Structure formats: structure tokens, C-alpha cells
Amino acid sequence: MASLTYELTLAGLAVGGAAALTGIGLIVTHRATGVLNLAHGAVAMVCAYALRQLVVVWGWPLWPAALVTLLVLAPALGLLLDRGVFRPLARSGADPARTLVASTGVFVLLVGAAVLLWGGGARDDAPVLLGDDPWLQLAAVPAVACLVTAVTRWTRFGRELRAVVDNRPLAVLSGVDADRIAAAGWAFGAFTAGLTGVLLAPYVRLDPYGLPLLVVEVMAVAVIARMRSLPVAIGAALAVGVTQAQLTRLHPEGWAEPLVRAVGANLFVIALLVAALVLPGIGGKGGDVLPPAPRAGRVPPGVWALAAGCLLLPPAVAGPDLRTAVRVPALAIVLLSLVVVTGRAGQIALGQAAYAGLGALFTALLAAAGLPVLAALALAVPLTGAAGLLTAWPAIRRHGLALALATLAVGVAVSRLVLTQPYATAGLAAPARPAGFTTDRAYYLLELLLLAAALLLVAALRRGRTGRALAALRDHEPAAEAAGVAATAHKLLAFALAAALAGLGGGLLTTGVQAFDPTAFDPLRGLLWFAAVVVLGADHLLTPLLAAPLLTALDAAGPAGAAAVVIGLLAARVGPIPPLTPLLVPGDRPGPPGPAGAPAGAGTAPPARVPALAPPARGDGADGADGSGGACGAEGSGRADARGRPAARLVAEGLWFTHRGGVTALRDVTLALPAGRVTAVVGPNGAGKSTLFDCLAGAARPRRGRVLLDGGDVTGRPAHVRARLGIARTFQQPALFASLSVEENVRVGAERGRRRDRPAAATERALLLTGLAGPVRSRLTAGLPTGTLRRVELARALAGDPHTLLLDEPAAGLDAAEAAALSRLLAALAADGLTVLVVEHDPDPVAAAARTVRTMDGGRLRP
Numbered sequence: 001m002a003s004l005t006y007e008l009t010l011a012g013l014a015v016g017g018a019a020a021l022t023g024i025g026l027i028v029t030h031r032a033t034g035v036l037n038l039a040h041g042a043v044a045m046v047c048a049y050a051l052r053q054l055v056v057v058w059g060w061p062l063w064p065a066a067l068v069t070l071l072v073l074a075p076a077l078g079l080l081l082d083r084g085v086f087r088p089l090a091r092s093g094a095d096p097a098r099t100l101v102a103s104t105g106v107f108v109l110l111v112g113a114a115v116l117l118w119g120g121g122a123r124d125d126a127p128v129l130l131g132d133d134p135w136l137q138l139a140a141v142p143a144v145a146c147l148v149t150a151v152t153r154w155t156r157f158g159r160e161l162r163a164v165v166d167n168r169p170l171a172v173l174s175g176v177d178a179d180r181i182a183a184a185g186w187a188f189g190a191f192t193a194g195l196t197g198v199l200l201a202p203y204v205r206l207d208p209y210g211l212p213l214l215v216v217e218v219m220a221v222a223v224i225a226r227m228r229s230l231p232v233a234i235g236a237a238l239a240v241g242v243t244q245a246q247l248t249r250l251h252p253e254g255w256a257e258p259l260v261r262a263v264g265a266n267l268f269v270i271a272l273l274v275a276a277l278v279l280p281g282i283g284g285k286g287g288d289v290l291p292p293a294p295r296a297g298r299v300p301p302g303v304w305a306l307a308a309g310c311l312l313l314p315p316a317v318a319g320p321d322l323r324t325a326v327r328v329p330a331l332a333i334v335l336l337s338l339v340v341v342t343g344r345a346g347q348i349a350l351g352q353a354a355y356a357g358l359g360a361l362f363t364a365l366l367a368a369a370g371l372p373v374l375a376a377l378a379l380a381v382p383l384t385g386a387a388g389l390l391t392a393w394p395a396i397r398r399h400g401l402a403l404a405l406a407t408l409a410v411g412v413a414v415s416r417l418v419l420t421q422p423y424a425t426a427g428l429a430a431p432a433r434p435a436g437f438t439t440d441r442a443y444y445l446l447e448l449l450l451l452a453a454a455l456l457l458v459a460a461l462r463r464g465r466t467g468r469a470l471a472a473l474r475d476h477e478p479a480a481e482a483a484g485v486a487a488t489a490h491k492l493l494a495f496a497l498a499a500a501l502a503g504l505g506g507g508l509l510t511t512g513v514q515a516f517d518p519t520a521f522d523p524l525r526g527l528l529w530f531a532a533v534v535v536l537g538a539d540h541l542l543t544p545l546l547a548a549p550l551l552t553a554l555d556a557a558g559p560a561g562a563a564a565v566v567i568g569l570l571a572a573r574v575g576p577i578p579p580l581t582p583l584l585v586p587g588d589r590p591g592p593p594g595p596a597g598a599p600a601g602a603g604t605a606p607p608a609r610v611p612a613l614a615p616p617a618r619g620d621g622a623d624g625a626d627g628s629g630g631a632c633g634a635e636g637s638g639r640a641d642a643r644g645r646p647a648a649r650l651v652a653e654g655l656w657f658t659h660r661g662g663v664t665a666l667r668d669v670t671l672a673l674p675a676g677r678v679t680a681v682v683g684p685n686g687a688g689k690s691t692l693f694d695c696l697a698g699a700a701r702p703r704r705g706r707v708l709l710d711g712g713d714v715t716g717r718p719a720h721v722r723a724r725l726g727i728a729r730t731f732q733q734p735a736l737f738a739s740l741s742v743e744e745n746v747r748v749g750a751e752r753g754r755r756r757d758r759p760a761a762a763t764e765r766a767l768l769l770t771g772l773a774g775p776v777r778s779r780l781t782a783g784l785p786t787g788t789l790r791r792v793e794l795a796r797a798l799a800g801d802p803h804t805l806l807l808d809e810p811a812a813g814l815d816a817a818e819a820a821a822l823s824r825l826l827a828a829l830a831a832d833g834l835t836v837l838v839v840e841h842d843p844d845p846v847a848a849a850a851r852t853v854r855t856m857d858g859g860r861l862r863p
């Protein structure tokens with residue numbers, strides 16, 4: 001028994017050692033470059049194949065071949081990735097999401113290239129580098145860790161590396177060559193990837209798919225180590241490795257047996273799932289979702305015709321056998337799911353293949369249980385949607401890197417723990433096609449019908465209120481929440497709907513090809529589909545219609561791996577070349593929904609006492625009413641308290657707030673905002689004004705104290721709820737939804753604010769009030785002058801019919817005339833009963849016009 005324990009521990013330590021090497025490589029690359037290299041495993045696989053090529057095919061002696069592979073080839077590959085992909089991205093200031101897309105592209109590209117070069121089959125003749133002694137393999141771990149520690153602690157390079165990690169711009173200013181540091185990080189990361197691949201290949205079968213995915217699984221250890229601590233990564237890797245090995249001793253009887261076996265074989269997957277979903281996310285918050293393409297555009301009718309032609313061609317020209325073609329509409333529906341979740345909602349979704357697989361599995365299981373296949377499909381779709389909801393719940397609070405990892409972890413876990421497990425799929429037959437649709441041609445037409453229905457559904461979603469809210473969240477999450485959009489609910493909706501659509505596609509696919517094949521829903525497929533949709537234009541309905549025939553044709557007609565190489569090349573270059581919406585005509589954007597439905601006349605005009613904002617004289621395309629009307633100083637029509645003073649509508653009561661870094665930004669701040677008055681808070685940089693503002697608007701929660709609205713405690717209410725209660729806000733930097741037109745920006749506020757019953761009329765009124773009712777209403781906000789952007793933000797805030805308006809430095813970037821017009825407007829709105837808070841740096845014209853001006857300093861309001 002003791003010797004079995006020893007043997008198993010040793011085997012576990014060997015696996016854990018390889019995992020630890022992966023963790024070290026990932027952490028070092030991440031620290032030096034800021035990139036979590038998803039393609040680490042693909043580099044490992046390429047190096048393992050290269051060593052095999054040198055030794056087995058070309059007959060080189062083992063050690064020279066290993067030295068060439070690890071010390072020349074692997075670092076060269078790392079440098080190539082740095083120069084060819086990631087450095088241009090870093091220089092162009094690409095956000096983390098785009099970098100992730102590029103690393104997904106590199107992953108797909110390397111796998112495709114390996115399949116092209118060496119074929120897709122598994123090989124079991126990988127050269128063994130360190131013999132059978134696991135201690136030797138294990139010794140490599142502390143050796144590499146010590147090397148890394150010594151280099152980072154005691155060399156000039158290490159000091160510079162730490163300087164770059166701490167503050168890259170500052171390090172560059174003090175003469176550190178950050179590019180050199182990043183290049184070295186990539187070279188070293190690729191070396192460790194190579195070492196992992198070469199050590200692991202003899203123990204697992206060498207194939208282009210398995211090894212990269214194995215390395216994805218062991219990413220868990222780097223995540224557990226918060227991409228930071230080498231000892232934690234090593235400890236976690238060894239612990240999981242040993243536990244996994246020891247689990248093989250358990251042999252429970254009955255139903256638990258296959259489950260324990262599955263868990264025992266996939267403990268790293270479970271660790272990844274837990275690390276990605278349960279541990280606090282790595283990476284920052286906000287602004288790191290996939291950005292929209294800079295311009296949506298009108299698609300020339302010819303392109304739509306081409307797409308329709310591609311889809312209609314097979315049944316028109318091919319004979320009765322459409323074996324390959326039946327994959328196309330099903331795949332298009334799966335890809336359409338990515339248009340919803342990634343394109344419209346901006347969420348990185350790397351695990352979509354899992355939902356397609358679950359849809360296929362549910363359809364097959366329900367059909368096997370005796371349901372007619374269409375009923376099985378109809379039930380499988382909501383079931384998959386529910387699975388999407390369940391898995392999205394912990395994932396949606398994450399952003400960027402953490403979200404990518406969470407969705408990838410879900411994809412890998414579903415594939416490993418469900419789709420490939422005998423307890424879920426043993427003896428499962430593909431569902432028979434529905435009666436009347438048994439021939440390929442008839443089935444294809446049925447799929448086309450369902451695809452058309454799915455397209456119509458998604459088109460309606462995108463055009464409507466929900467689509468605008470999703471785009472708003474994607475473009476600027478804090479601003480969307482401030483406008484009243486419930487972020488969590490909308491993201492869940494996007495994930496669940498996308499999962500349901502992917503489930504429909506998966507169910508159709510498995511019924512179409514008459515086989516349940518788990519490899520069709522492998523996590524690598526998920527990466528390929530994600531990359532394909534992103535490079536062809538994620539937020540466009542045409543993308544799935546073009547990508548599905550392209551991928552299917554490349555798979556069927558091209559050499560194996562060709563589709564992955566093409567898509568991988570495009571995705572890896574997605575940063576350096578302009579974002580790919582090649583089929584769209586720039587600038588030729590159809591106008592947003594017009595004022596149709598808005599009642600004409602009095603219903604849309606600003607109230608007589610409120611002057612509209614003057615359009616700037618610069619001629620930015622805006623037009624509107626003349627701002628000369630004057631209700632200046634006509635404040636104070638709000639309700640009054642017993643002593644005749646206006647009653648306070650919004651009250652901050654003894655607020656204390658401490659930021660994460662330990663800075664106490666608010667110290668016992670009490671402020672009452674009377675209804676029907678403009679109140680200003682002025683103060684120097686760092687006084688705490690924005691923090692107070694965030695506490696009032698619901699973007700931050702005070703440590704102590706309360707926020708009261710009309711006497712009710714709203715301290716715990718989030719930003720979108722406060723917007724619905726009537727508190728609207730603007731931001732210090734204009735925060736707008738870049739992919740929406742001016743009018744659509746305002747419309748989001750009208751649809752989500754305090755009064756939502758007549759959004760078209762409310763939008764029109766806000767546009768008129770802010771001088772934006774002319775042609776500028778259909779412009780995208782990118783490129784508009786700051787003064788106009790501030791007016792769009794104000795219009796969005798006013799469109800929800802708030803009773804309280806919080807304005808953060810509204811005069812910043814305005815010229816004197818614009819600022820004067822703004823203070824006239826605010827005074828008139830206050831005269832109409834609006835409660836206004838203006839936070840300003842200096843007592844400028846806007847703040848000066850306020851009835852009450854309070855000064856803030858060092859987190860306290862002066863009496």
C-alpha cells in the first residue's frame with residue numbers, strides 16, 4: 001500500500017511538475033508583457049512536434065535536437081509573436097480584449113499550421129528527454145523557478161523588468177527599454193512552453209489538439225497564483241497533480257464510479273473552473289470588453305445577395321446528397337449566437353462550443369427518450385439557455401481577461417466532464433430527422449427556415465430597446481448603468497439567449513449529420529468560431545452567413561487545418577490592421593429610428609420657461625434652437641419646508657468613504673440638495689468631489705453614513721436603480737455610447753430613466769432642449785467636439801425625466817458662450833423644480849451661477 005502511495009505520489013508530482021513549468025512560463029510572460037498568452041499550449045505543442053521532427057524524422061541525436069528546439073526554436077517563436085503580433089498591438093494602444101483576440105488567433109493559427117504540416121492524427125513516438133525518472137522532471141521546476149527568481153532579483157534586467165511591471169510609462173521615461181523587456185519575456189515564456197511540451201509529449205499522445213488544450217487546463221495554477229506568485233503556482237500545480245493521481249485509488253461502486261473517474265482524470269479542469277469562476281477575477285473592471293467596430297455601416301445589397309446565394313446554392317445545384325452543406329445553416333446559427341453575446345453585448349465568449357454541444361446532447365437524449373425530434377429540439381433550446389444562464393451567472397461579473405478565462409473554463413469543463421463522458425453519451429444515437437425532412441435537401445431547407453427565424457429575432461433584438469441597452473453596456477458600462485440600464489440582467493440575457501441559439505445550432509447539426517460527435521464541439525472549435533466572428537465583424541448579422549460557408553468549405557475542400565490557419569492569421573493581425581468590417585461602407589450609416597411616433601408640437605418642444613442650449617458657433621453639424629432665451633436666475637420653485645426653505649430632495653448624511661488603496665476620500669460629509677435649486681461643490685484636485693458624486697449617484701457605496709432620497713434610504717441602491725428613481729448624472733470625461741448615434745444615446749436615457757412610457761417624445765424633447773435636434777442627431781458621437789458631447793450627455797440625462805441632476809465638471813471643455821448657455825439652462829431647469837448638483841474644479845461660470853456654493857477640501861465640506 002505504502003509503495004502504491006509512493007508510486008502515485010511520484011506520478012502526480014511528475015504531472016504537477018509539468019503544470020508548474022506552464023504556470024511559471026505564463027506568469028513570467030504575463031508580468032513582462034501584460035498578456036495572458038492563451039496560445040502557450042500551442043507553442044508547447046509546436047515545440048514538441050519540432051523535436052520529434054528533428055529526432056524521429058531527420059535522425060538528429062536527442063540532446064543537440066533538444067537544445068536547438070528549446071534554446072533556438074522556442075525563443076525564436078516567442079520573438080516572432082512579440083514582433084509580429086503583440087508589439088504592434090501594444091504600440092497601437094490596443095485594449096486587453098483585442099490582445100486576447102490576437103492570442104486566440106495565434107492559438108488557432110499554430111494548431112492549424114501543425115495540422116497542415118504534421119497531420120491531425122495522434123502520435124506516440126515523441127522523444128523522451130529526461131528518461132522515466134519523474135524526479136529528474138521534477139528537478140526542472142525548482143531549477144527554472146530559481147533561474148527566474150535569480151534573474152528578477154539580482155540582475156539589471158530583473159530590476160528593469162520590475163520597473164516595467166510596476167509602472168511602464170514611468171519606466172520608459174527613466175530610460176528602460178520596455179520593448180526589450182517584453183521581447184525577453186516572450187522568448188522566456190516560449191522557452192518554458194517548449195520545455196513543457198517536450199516533457200509532456202511522451203506521456204500524453206502528441207496531437208495538435210490535445211496538448212494545447214492540456215496546457216489550457218493547467219492555466220489554473222497561474223490563475224490560482226493571481227498571475228503573480230511563482231511559489232503559489234508551483235505549490236498549486238504539485239498539489240493538484242498529486243491529488244489527481246491519488247484519486248485513481250478510489251473505486252466507489254455504482255453511479256459514483258464514472259463520476260469519480262471523470263473528476264480524477266480532469267482535476268486540473270475543475271481547478272481551472274473554480275479558479276476562473278470562484279476566485280476574485282484577475283484583470284481590471286470596465287472598459288475592457290470587446291470594443292465595437294469603429295463604424296457600423298450599410299452593407300451593399302450585393303453582399304447580402306452573395307450571402308443569400310451562398311446559402312441557397314447547395315439545394316439548387318447539388319444533387320440529393322448535401323451531407324456537408326447541412327452543416328452550414330446550423331453553424332451559422334451557432335455563429336449568430338456569438339453576434340449576440342460578443343458582437344452586441346461586447347462580452348468575450350470563448351466557450352460557445354460547449355453550449356452547441358449541450359444543445360446537441362439534449363436533443364439526442366430527449367429524442368432517445370421518445371420525444372419527436374422537433375419537440376426534442378424545441379425543449380433542448382430553453383434547456384441550453386438555462387445552462388447558459390447558470391454558467392454565465394458567476395462569469396458576468398468578470399471583465400476582459402477574467403471573463404475570457406471563465407468562459408474558456410466553462411467550455412473546457414463541459415467538453416471534458418459532460419460531452420466526452422460515457423455517463424452522458426454512452427450508446428447515444430443521433431436523433432432521426434423529422435418526418436418530411438429526412439432527405440438532405442428537405443432538411444437543409446428546414447434549417448434555412450430556422451436560420452431565417454433566428455436572424456429575424458436577433459435583428460429585432462438589436463434594433464429595439466434591449467439591443468440599444470446592450471450596445472450601451474458594451475460601449476460604456478458605468479454610463480449605461482447611470483442611464484438606468486441593469487448591467488447584470490442584460491448580460492445574463494445576452495449569455496442565455498446566445499447559449500439557447502448555440503444549442504439550436506448544435507441540435508440541428510447533430511441531427512443533420514446523423515451523429516453525435518463530441519469533437520465537433522471541442523473547446524478549440526469555440527476558439528475558432530469566436531475568432532472567425534470577431535475578425536469578420538462581430539456586431540453584424542451578415543457575419544455568420546459568410547463565416548459559416550467559409551469555414552465549412554475550408555474544412556471540406558481545403559487541406560485539414562486550412563480554416564484554422566486562415567482565421568488564425570486574420571485574428572492574430574486583428575490589432576495591427578484596422579478592425580475588420582471590410583464589407584461595410586464606412587460612414588454610410590442608416591439613420592437611427594427617427595422621431596416617428598413622437599407627438600408633434602407641444603409634446604416635443606421644450607417647456608416655454610426653459611431655454612434650449614445654443615449650438616456652438618463652430619458649426620459641428622449641430623443645430624437647434626437659439627440659446628438666447630432667458631430664465632436666468634429663476635430658481636427656487638421647489639417644495640418648501642416648514643420654515644419656508646426648499647425641502648432637501650437628496651441628502652448625504654455623514655458619509656465616509658475609503659478607496660481600496662487606503663485613501664479616505666470622504667470624511668463625515670453631510671450635504672443637502674434642495675429641490676428646485678442649483679448647488680455647486682467646488683474644490684481642488686483630490687478634494688473628494690468625484691467620490692461624493694459617485695456615492696450620491698450609486699456608483700460607490702460609503703463605508704459609513706447614508707444617502708437619503710425624499711427621506712428614504714437609498715444608500716444600498718445601485719446606479720441603475722437610482723437612475724430609475726429619478727437621479728441622473730453626467731461624467732467628468734464625457735461618457736457616451738460610441739457605436740450609437742446621438743439620438744440613440746439620448747433614447748437609451750429615455751427608455752431607462754424615471755419615466756419610460758413615451759421614450760420617443762422624451763428623446764425629442766431632450767434633443768430640442770440641448771440643441772441637438774438637427775442633422776447631428778444621426779451622427780455617431782466619435783469625432784464630435786467636446787461641447788457637443790457634453791450636450792449629448794446632458795440630453796441623455798434629461799431624457800429620463802429626472803428630478804435630480806448631478807453634473808460632474810460640466811463646463812470642462814466648453815467655451816465661454818457654451819458655459820453661459822449651460823448655466824442659463826440649469827437655472828431654468830431648477831426653476832422648473834429640478835434639483836441640480838454641479839461639481840466643479842474652480843468656481844467657473846456654471847458653478848458661480850449656483851444658488852449655493854460649497855467648498856470641499858481634504859474630503860471635508862467646509863461649513
Ligand SMILES: Nc1ncnc2c1ncn2[C@@H]1O[C@H](COP(=O)(O)OP(=O)(O)OP(=O)(O)O)[C@@H](O)[C@H]1O
Binds near residue numbers: 662686688692
Ligand atoms: N479609484 C481610486 N482608488 C484609490 N484612490 C482614489 C481613487 N479615486 C480617487 N482616489 C483618491 O481619493 C481622493 C479623492 O479623489 P476624488 O477623485 O474624489 O477627488 P476630486 O475632488 O474629484 O479630484 P479631481 O477634481 O482631480 O477629480 C484623492 O486622494 C484620490 O487620489
